Amino acid sequence: MEKNVMAVVNGVEILESDVDRFIDLMGNRALPYKNPEGKKQLCEELIKQELIIQDCYNKKLDESEAFVKEITEIKRSILAKHFLNELFSDIKVSDEEIKEYYEENKNLFMSKYVFKAKHILVESEEKAKELKKRAENGESFEELAMECSMCPSKEVGGDLGEFTQGQMVLEFENTCIDSEVGKVSEPVKTQFGYHIIKLESKVAPEQLSLEEVKDEIEKSIIKAKEQIAYVSKMDSLMKVSNVERNY
Structure with missing residues (x-):
């Protein structure tokens, strides 16, 4: 596929596809820019961003202690998020579970x-x-x-x-x-x-139907299952780990 280069900043290309991604990230605010002139304006913003990034690298700010520490914290946060995504990936709720929960807790759904x-x-x-x-x-x-x-x-x-x-x-x-x-x-x-x-x-309050509260029940059951999975995983990790507490 032929790439449409909209600008080159010290040898770094800014493609029309880069601008299109920028537009996607803007969501509803992007409407005024979905035209040739609008894309040029956004390309100017990407040029400025690229100049900033290049200047940071030239000054070796990416090697500074503060930057490295912040990147480490960001990586840890992302890893923790992926840990939970993986842990909860197999959790599902059946229609039978939803119906049983509804029947046992009808008083909650009025x-x-x-x-x-x-x-x-x-x-x-x-x-x-x-x-x-x-x-x-x-x-x-x-x-x-x-x-x-x-x-x-x-x-x-x-x-x-x-x-x-x-x-x-x-x-x-x-x-x-x-x-x-x-x-x-x-x-x-x-x-x-x-x-x-x-x-x-x-x-006066009336009984809500199963269909009216099905999504709410599903979220409640999933949340409960996630909590059980998390506690179980933490228990297993604790058993095979050496944790020293100084408090």
């Missing part, structure tokens, strides 16, 4: 609560109790929120829209779980102040 709610946030419990009473006596919860709430949601009558379990602070979330739809909750204290909550709707 959807989250989904809520729709409005709230009023005030500074004191006394104020929260007063507003709860006013709402229960027929005053509009939304108007009370617009009048009294410290939360930016006051602009929309305290409406928080739809949110799922885990999105709100725990005290607020637990109150939503325990509250009855349409009723105004007792005041609940959070880091923000005191809330009264009017639950608009609540969808």
